[in-house]
Amino acid sequence: MNVVITPAMIGQVIISGILSGVLYAMVALGLALIFGVMRIINVAHGPLLMLGAYTTFFLYSTFGLNPYLTVPISMAVLFVVGLALERTLVFRVIDAPELSSLLLTFGISIALVNAAQLAFTSDLRAVEYLTGSWGIGPFAFSKSRVVAFVFAAGLTAGAFLFLTYTRLGKAVRATSQSREVAMVCGIDVGAFHRLTFGLASALAAAGGALIAVIVAIQPEMGQIWTFKSFLVIVLGGAGNYPGALLGGMLLGLVEQLASLFLTTQLSEVVAYVLLVLVLLVRPTGLLGGRQT
Amino acid sequence: VRRVAPAALVVVLLALAVYPTFGTGYGLMSVLQVFMWIALAGSWNLISGLTGYVSFGHVAFFGAGAYTAGILIASSGWSWPLAALAGGGAAGVLALGIGWPCLRLKGPYFAIAMLGLNEVLRALVSYFERLTGGGNGLSMPTLDATVPIYYAMGLTAVIVTLAARLIIGSRFGLRLMTIREDEMAAEAMGIHTFRHKLLAFLLSAIGPGIAGALTARDQGYIEPLSVFPLATTITMIVMTLFGGKGTVWGPVLGAVVLFVAQEMVWARYPYIHPLLFGAIIVAVVLAMPRGVLGLLQTKYRLPRTI
Helix, strand or coil, rough: CCCCHHHHHHHHHHHHHHHHHHHHHHHHHHHHHHHHHCCCCCCHHHHHHHHHHHHHHHHHHHHCCCCCHHHHHHHHHEEEEEEEEHCHHHHHHHHCHHHHHHHHHHHHHHHHHHHHHHHHHCCCCCCCCCCCEEEEEEEEEEEEHHHHHHHHHHHHHHHHHHHHHHHHHHHHHHHHHHHHHHCCCCCCHHHHHHHHHHHHHHHHHHHHHHHHHHCCHHHHHHHHHHHHHHHHHHHCCCCCHHHHHHHHHHHHHHHHHHHHHHCHHHHHHHHHHHHHHHHHHCCCCCCCCCCC | CHHHHHHHCCCCCHHHHHHHCCCCHHHHHHHHHHHHHHHHHHHHHHHHHHHCCCCCHHHHHHHHHHHHHHHHHHHHHCCCCHHHHHHHHHHHHHHHHHHHHHHCCCCCCCHHHHHHHHHHHHHHHHHHHHHCCHHEEEECCCCCCCHHHHHHHHHHHHHHHHHHHHHHHHHHHHHHHHHHHHHHHHHHCCHHHHHHHHHHHHHHHHHHHHHHHHHHHHEEEECCHHHHCCCHHHHHHHHHHHHHCCCCCHHHHHHHHHHHHHHHHHHHCCHHHHHHHHHHHHHHHHHHHCCCHHHHHHHHHHCCCC
């Protein structure tokens, strides 16, 4: 493989990395919220993203809706699904040992993936809506990725504004800092657990809806997203929400660089090596964060 | 019960030992599979049942063992018993490599790192085509060794179960369980938790490595999709949880009961069965966290080392 690597190619890689990085950050933010507020790693996060992708696909293929208009619908649907999951199952393991919550959400994840296989079959489905790319100078901007970037950046910014400035958002952060103190301040912690789980599922659904326009979807697509979201959180520092943005960008860049210098096949291997290295050298994340 | 149980165990083992002389091909294959599941579930139990650190990618060791043995047999002409031991060794080395960075930390890092390991190994095996045959798979010379492999797999299952019995009855096992119940307290009592977790993880990887190697030889052909299925991890987790995690005989009970159920009932509904496994995990975690054996232990005051 003697490919000459030009500066333009590096520029292209950086652009693609940032475009996908924000998407990673948005999805990971959901996982980070659940971890921060409920002290649970939700293994079913990726499969919830998959459900969001299918919601968009069916709204598009059955009712002919513009897929970008379905993003809020997918988010609303998955908000309710997340709320229901928390209300019926997940709340039971919040104070249980880690083993219980990991295994419970793992069980939910298996059930969701296989139910999706039964209901939707394993066929690849594609939303062929926005194809091709815009050329600016030597760079190509894939249209669907640019739109996904805009949506993800907007939603991520919205989530941060919500967390920073609204009373509800402040209550979410307070619960994440100390549940007991939040309780003493009159916060209905149980309700905030449900709200957090619902919001996190909605963020995953937005990711799924946007991904459905970029690549073909199938029921097993979700698992790798649980892993990648977790990697983003670790890179940014667990419990550090702005860190998720940095982590997402970094993962996007590393993956793109890997596909430039090695092959696309190995981009997951490179991401994995990155995780192991960070755990070895700086387990509290690049920005630092609360040690848990 | 205490006097009958050892005698019954000897009778069962003897019956299984002479079974190949009269058993049918299908029967032999089924018992071989049960042995494999006992070895896999029992091994998962050593790390996850005892220390509480959940391994979501234990099939990675199965696959690593299968490919190590497959390559040694196909390219270097090793005999299969040696290749099986090498498979167990390779899985152990892999466990040390992953456990070193991930088990130093408390919390969910280990679980998620294991969730990704399987995909990574599959990608690596597909990439290094010259060594592994890539997506085309790897064929070994034909050899009819089903009966010796039956005994080897049976021996693996016995050793894994025996190891669990020895560990659970030992101070080492008690320390592992202390880590599970309260890692901070364990550290405060002077237990070197990282070393204990790493050793438990190493022990839990060798059994699946050997089982993978034996399965590879038995089938004579391996490919990335056949030796790294997520379903294998799921099945060993379900079997251990159902039987009772952290117990000696729980994984054995779970492996036998769920394998029989799978063959008898669920084989007719192949699509429902993985969905059911997800539901069983959720139900057991919520309603019966200590599994069937745990319930019996409490109800009939059975010894802890059962």
